Amino acid sequence: MRIALLSDIHGNREALDACLAHAARQRVDRFAFLGDLVGYGADPGYVVERVAREVERGAFALLGNHDLAAVHGAAEGMNDYARAAIEWTNRVLDPAARDFIKALPMTLEEDGRLFVHSEASSPASWRYVTDVASAERSMTAASARLTFCGHVHRPQLYHMSAMKPPVCFLPQSTAPIPLMGRRKWLAVIGAVGQPRDRNPAAAYSVLDTDSNELAFLRAPYDIEKAASKIHAAGLPQMLAARLFVGR
Amino acid sequence: MARRVMEPGSVVDGFLISEKIHTGGMATLWRVTRDDIATPVVMKVPTILEGDDPTVIVGFEMEMMILPRLSGVHVPKCFAVGDFSRQPYLVMEYIKGYSVFTLIEKAPLPAAEVARIGVKAATALVDLHRQNVLHLDIKPSNVMIRDSGEAALIDFGLSRHLLLPDLLEEEFRVPMGTGPYIAPEQVMKNRSEPRSDIYSLGVLLYYLATNVRPFGLPQAQSQLRKRLWRDPTPPRKIVPDMPPWLQEAILRCLEVDPRDRYDNAAQLAFDLSHPEQIKLTARSEKLGRDSMAASWKRWFRTVGNEPGPRQPGDHQPNMAPIIMVAVDFADARDALAEAMLLHIKRILPAVPGARIACVNVLKLNRLTITYTLDDEGRSIHVQRLVELKEWARPLGLDQEHITFHVLEHMDPADALIEFASSNHVDQVLIGARADSTLRRFLGSVSSQVVARAPCTVTVVRAPRGGLDAAGEDAKMIDVDCA
Numbered sequence: 122m123r124i125a126l127l128s129d130i131h132g133n134r135e136a137l138d139a140c141l142a143h144a145a146r147q148r149v150d151r152f153a154f155l156g157d158l159v160g161y162g163a164d165p166g167y168v169v170e171r172v173a174r175e176v177e178r179g180a181f182a183l184l185g186n187h188d189l190a191a192v193h194g195a196a197e198g199m200n201d202y203a204r205a206a207i208e209w210t211n212r213v214l215d216p217a218a219r220d221f222i223k224a225l226p227m228t229l230e231e232d233g234r235l236f237v238h239s240e241a242s243s244p245a246s247w248r249y250v251t252d253v254a255s256a257e258r259s260m261t262a263a264s265a266r267l268t269f270c271g272h273v274h275r276p277q278l279y280h281m282s283a284m285k286p287p288v289c290f291l292p293q294s295t296a297p298i299p300l301m302g303r304r305k306w307l308a309v310i311g312a313v314g315q316p317r318d319r320n321p322a323a324a325y326s327v328l329d330t331d332s333n334e335l336a337f338l339r340a341p342y343d344i345e346k347a348a349s350k351i352h353a354a355g356l357p358q359m360l361a362a363r364l365f366v367g368r
Numbered sequence: 369m370a371r372r373v374m375e376p377g378s379v380v381d382g383f384l385i386s387e388k389i390h391t392g393g394m395a396t397l398w399r400v401t402r403d404d405i406a407t408p409v410v411m412k413v414p415t416i417l418e419g420d421d422p423t424v425i426v427g428f429e430m431e432m433m434i435l436p437r438l439s440g441v442h443v444p445k446c447f448a449v450g451d452f453s454r455q456p457y458l459v460m461e462y463i464k465g466y467s468v469f470t471l472i473e474k475a476p477l478p479a480a481e482v483a484r485i486g487v488k489a490a491t492a493l494v495d496l497h498r499q500n501v502l503h504l505d506i507k508p509s510n511v512m513i514r515d516s517g518e519a520a521l522i523d524f525g526l527s528r529h530l531l532l533p534d535l536l537e538e539e540f541r542v543p544m545g546t547g548p549y550i551a552p553e554q555v556m557k558n559r560s561e562p563r564s565d566i567y568s569l570g571v572l573l574y575y576l577a578t579n580v581r582p583f584g585l586p587q588a589q590s591q592l593r594k595r596l597w598r599d600p601t602p603p604r605k606i607v608p609d610m611p612p613w614l615q616e617a618i619l620r621c622l623e624v625d626p627r628d629r630y631d632n633a634a635q636l637a638f639d640l641s642h643p644e645q646i647k648l649t650a651r652s653e654k655l656g657r658d659s660m661a662a663s664w665k666r667w668f669r670t671v672g673n674e675p676g677p678r679q680p681g682d683h684q685p686n687m688a689p690i691i692m693v694a695v696d697f698a699d700a701r702d703a704l705a706e707a708m709l710l711h712i713k714r715i716l717p718a719v720p721g722a723r724i725a726c727v728n729v730l731k732l733n734r735l736t737i738t739y740t741l742d743d744e745g746r747s748i749h750v751q752r753l754v755e756l757k758e759w760a761r762p763l764g765l766d767q768e769h770i771t772f773h774v775l776e777h778m779d780p781a782d783a784l785i786e787f788a789s790s791n792h793v794d795q796v797l798i799g800a801r802a803d804s805t806l807r808r809f810l811g812s813v814s815s816q817v818v819a820r821a822p823c824t825v826t827v828v829r830a831p832r833g834g835l836d837a838a839g840e841d842a843k844m845i846d847v848d849c850a
Contacts, residue, residue, distance in 0.1 A: 280533055282426070290533035296500075298532050299433050302452035303425075 123148060126310045126326040128155035128238070128271025130172075131187065132162025132210065133314030133364075134350075136323035137171060139342035140313050147327050147338070153229075155271040155310060156185025156238030158222070160203065161360050162314050163350035165191070165210045169218040184225035185238040185272070186247040192219045202357045209356055232330070235265035239272040241307075249273050250309050256287045260305045267300060268307045269328070275318040276311035276326075276337045280304050297327075297334035308335055314347075315360075321367035374398065374413060380455060381448065383411060391415075394424050394525065400459060402447075408462040409447055413455075423544065426535050427525030428456060433532065434524045435460065438499055441518045442492035463522070464515045468572070469508040475579035476607050479614045482577045483640040485511075486569065486617070488519035490640065493565050493633035494792045496521060500530040504559060506568035507549045508575070528559045547586040548575075552624050555592045563626035566636055570621025570629075577614060578606040582622060596624060597666035602654040612652035613643045619651040624666065631688030631721050634792035638690060638723065638771075641791065647767035688721030689794035694784050694817070695728050696799060697755055703830035704799045709762060711797065711828050716763070724763070724770045726756045727787055729780040749774050781816035789822045796825045 125144040130137050144152070152175045159165035172182050187207065190196045194211040196204040214222075227244045228237045235241060240248035240255055242262035249272055250256050256279035259268060281287035282304040292298070300306045311324025318324070322339035329335075348361035374396070378385050383400040389410065390397040400411045414428040435446045435458060450457035468485060471477065477485075489511050496503060503510070505526040512520045526544050528534055536544060536559065543555045551567035558564075574582045582600035586592050603618055604610045617639050623629045630636040639646050657663075693708060712724065730752055752774045760770060777783030788796055800814040818825045 278533060280535070282422075282535075282538065285422075285538045288533065288535075288538045294531045296531040301429055301433055301535065303429060304535075 122150045122330045124151045124153050124328045124330065125149040126153050126155060126236075126269055126308075126328060127313050128310045128325075129157040129185070129274055129312035129314060130154070130159075130162075130168050131157055131312070131314035132159045132165040132168050132206075133323075133342075133347050134162070134164035134167045134171075135342045135344070135347040136162075136314045136340070137168055139340040140323050140325045141171075143338065143340035144325065144327065147336075149327060152180035153236060153269075154180065154182035155236060155269065156183045156225075157187045157271065158182070158185065159191050159210050159214070160187030161206045161351075161356075162347065163354040163356060164347075165214055166218055168314075169214070169221055173218075173221045181229055181236075182225055183229060183236060183238050184222070184227055188222045188225065192222050202359055205357050206360060209354065230265055233266045234328075234330075235263045235268045237268065237270050239270060241268050241270065247272070250277070250279075250307065253279065253287045253289055256289070256307050257281065260287060260307050263305070263307075266302075266305050268305075269310060269326075270307070271310045271312065273309050273317075274312035274315060275309065276324055277309040278335070278337075279307040279309075281307075292337040295336055295338050297329065297332070297336040299332070299334050302333075306335075311337065311339075315364065316367040317363075319367050321365055380411070380457065381450065383448070383459060385411070394427070399462070402459075405447060407445075408464075409459050410462045412458045412460065414457075423536070424525075426538075430527060430535050431524040432456065432458060433535070434501055434527050434529050437529065438496070438501060438524075440495050440499075441514070441516075442495040442520055444520060444522060463512045463520050465513050465520070467509055468511040468513065468519075468576075471576060472508055472579075475576050477576050479577065479611050479643075482573055482614060483617075483643060485513075485519075485576060486573050486640045487637050488513060488517070489521075489569055489572070490566075490633045490637035491792070492519040492521050493569065494637060497562050497565070497633060502528045502530065502560070502562055503565050504528055504544075504554065504568075505546055505549070506565050506572060507546050508572055511572070530560065534559060542589065543592060547592060548581045548583055550592060551626075552596045553626060555589075555596065561626050562632065563629045566621050566629050566633060567623075567626075569633075569636070570618050573614075574600065574603055574618050574622065577610060577618065578603045580606055597663050597669075599624075599658050599663070601657055605655050611643070612648050613639075613646040615654070616646055616648050616652035617643075619654070634690055634794075635688060635723060638725075638791055642771060642773070645767070645771040688723065689719055690723050690725060690792060691715075691719070691795045691797060692725045692727055692784075692788055692791070692793040694796065694798040694813075695726055695756060695759060696801075696813075697728060697752070697759075704801060704828070705759060707830045708797060708799050708828045709759070711826070712763060722769065724760070724765060725773060725787075725791065725793065726760050726770065727773045727775060727784065728752050728756050729783045730774055730776045731780055732776055732778045749776070781813045781820070784813070784817050785820050785822075788817075793821075794823055796821050796823060798825060798827055800827045800829055 127140055154172050158168050158172055176182050190207045191210040191214060196207040237244050240250050241259040250259055250270060251273060260281050276292050278290045278292060279287040310326045311318060313323045313325055316324050321344060322341045324339055327336045327338060344364050348364055351361035374385060376386055383402050386399045388396060389399055395412050395414050398411045400409055432449050436449055444463055445461040448459040503521055505523060510521060510523045512522055514520055543550060543557055545554045549568040549571045551564035553561050554564050571582055583595050600622060602615055604615045621629055730749060753772055756772045775783040775787060796817060798814045798817050814827055818827060
């Protein structure tokens with residue numbers, strides 16, 4: 122089975138549509154949404170509705186910190202830009218979207234694979250995986266051999282064998298990477314709606330459970346359109362500007 | 369780890385085990401069969417004992433990761449990979465041929481023979497590097513020569529796939545490689561330098577040519593480090609009748625700084641295929657090692673210089689391309705020849721390190737045998753060579769960056785395509801002349817090269833309004849009438 126992993130869509134309709142279309146060309150069987158459907162972008166309603174429709178067709182979706190904050194209208198610990206976006210999102214989400222978000226689980230584990238939005242040792246703490254120390258904490262806590270998370274907006278891949286510290290690999294190409302046995306792997310999936318690895322194209326991944334390979338893919342999308350909607354919604358300019366540079 | 373008993377007659381994942389053909393420190397090789405595989409295959413099973421060196425296990429994991437992703441005649445074809453949780457193994461093609469290791473007992477080999485092996489091994493490296501894989505353990509026992517003549521590289525346990533995670537990175541307490549052959553940057557724990565393979569191949573060629581290992585048989589890490597500052601005895605000191613070009617090529621492979629070596633394996637293969645065109649430098653004449661003062665200076669530079677593992681990307685093997693320019697001399701100073709020169713001048717600044725191979729085909733007529741002398745008794749071949757050099761003179765390139773070749777062949781397109789593929793040419797520049805009735809019936813040389821060359825082909829035309837303008841107009845009229 123080929124699973125498309127999409128994380129951190131952040132209300133970016135154009136980026137989501139580009140990834141879904143790109144994934145369809147990759148002969149994907151199933152979609153997985155690893156949290157942060159909303160926040161930052163100008164189309165939270167569309168994104169939640171679209172994800173909900175995919176979930177009805179067999180996809181699964183997880184809760185992210187921005188989703189949680191948006192339905193509660195609370196944004197403690199977030200920076201000014203994020204808070205402004207959360208408050209705006211909270212105002213525009215309709216009841217159906219709120220109900221969908223409130224019902225989202227924090228994690229999903231199946232067949233030796235753990236899916237979670239943030240670092241897995243304490244999902245509700247919304248910690249980031251940014252280095253070997255945080256990756257080790259996450260992999261040690263997980264009983265699954267493979268962990269897939271988002272939250273960081275920069276694609277990274279860690280692997281760790283018994284008694285050894287993890288090693289970080291930054292994917293340089295779209296070549297499928299075999300997640301070799303005998304070791305644990307933690308994949309940080311890039312962001313669909315707000316990439317921060319200096320590549321503005323929407324990021325997502327495809328996991329092939331038969332060949333046990335993971336590919337880090339990019340889908341270019343209409344950034345001008347997504348940015349103009351952010352301006353029109355009166356959201357902070359910076360949230361639009363950063364889309365063009367992927368930072 | 370669950371372990372099955374491997375013995376003749378047992379069956380593993382559909383493979384019937386027959387005889388054991390090799391037992392090594394790292395792995396055992398079994399001859400195996402399966403109904404759907406017609407060619408002879410072997411199963412490589414790691415010799416893993418509890419508490420063993422984890423590098424051996426990880427090395428096997430690396431080979432399981434890399435070998436199935438490789439293709440082509442220069443590697444053993446991979447048929448199956450065993451699951452690590454049950455029984456790790458690799459089933460691969462049994463290569464019919466001989467190991468370069470068997471040549472060592474015949475060393476020192478004649479220069480032409482060393483170059484022949486060098487071209488084969490470098491050609492295999494070109495193919496491997498094109499697939500983004502560095503071997504990192506090139507040595508005689510890991511280079512097989514197939515009965516069909518091509519070199520095949522085996523044992524990818526220390527290899528690196530530049531687009532995939534390096535599983536061996538975590539094992540980085542000690543440098544990984546084979547003592548006599550390991551490149552200086554590998555000693556410094558850099559596993560992402562394609563030119564490391566060129567260094568190890570240089571050690572291999574040195575050994576074949578002299579029967580002496582350039583850096584001996586180092587037993588400790590401190591001895592490995594010595595090659596960072598101490599240069600080897602020039603091979604001509606050991607084998608006085610070795611031609612200077614071979615010493616030039618070998619010592620260039622053995623440069624401590626990768627930037628001083630061949631930029632890529634294709635450049636090395638090219639030089640060894642055309643020894644008469646190798647640019648000889650002070651390297652070729654050296655008969656003694658560098659002074660102690662020079663060694664001390666190099667030693668001083670290495671102290672405290674301990675770069676850790678790094679991400680690939682510093683140097684790509686395609687940075688120094690071989691560009692073949694097919695020059696046709698209807699008239700060396702005509703508009704098309706000028707246009708080709710201009711085009712080369714335009715692209716050269718963008719491809720530093722490029723090598724321009726100027727090629728001209730001397731068309732043989734099958735009815736005529738005495739082709740080599742013209743009416744005045746001059747050798748036409750030599751005359752063409754002189755004209756090629758004269759044509760290229762305005763480029764101002766030195767011998768290291770430009771070579772000249774006159775091919776004798778009945779079919780110019782075949783000659784050019786053969787040259788391009790056997791010399792790993794990255795790009796062909798060929799001129800196209802105005803159309804003619806004859807060309808449209810027979811197909812022009814350039815269109816055949818465009819259709820059949822194994823690489824990028826750029827077709828150069830003379831600018832409109834130049835000397836060929838009349839021909840261009842004629843072509844347009846032809847098209848209109850057709």
